Amino acid sequence: MEVLKVSSQSNPKSVAGALAAVLREKGTAEVQAVGAGAVNQAIKAIAISRGFVAPNGIDLVAIPAFAEITIDGEERTAIKFIVEPR
């Protein structure tokens, strides 16, 4: 599955565009965020991308889950979102 990594500096509209492209091509995508700022941008991106793919008849939903990832050798808890059509 394609993983889109979102940071607190990410532009939600740009991420939404990338997300919509992945969804149209692969049907499903994973969005990963570490920290409150990043999670906030990820959610905005998913909300925006709903509007991008709605004209294609896709009703997007997000499934949030915790994920342990390693950044610079340190264990961090990320939030991952599986984003796919309902």
Place this chain on the structure above:
Amino acid sequence: MEVLKVSSQSNPKSVAGALAAVLREKGTAEVQAVGAGAVNQAIKAIAISRGFVAPNGIDLVAIPAFAEITIDGEERTAIKFIVEPR
């Protein structure tokens, strides 16, 4: 629909418990958050509540959307999540 308001100070596990209770009773719930900290806690709560209702055969999904709300007479943009079974 029952609206659960989450703040950055909310305990995700407590919110998850309340959310699971509403979901078991009404089948669907709305979670509202204003600001990155609140959105982060809301997402953690939804991820945790997935585990609470999974034994009931419920596969929860979240649908994020923007919402204009008024707090102390000021217009704020909130994130609302419709949380319901897939």
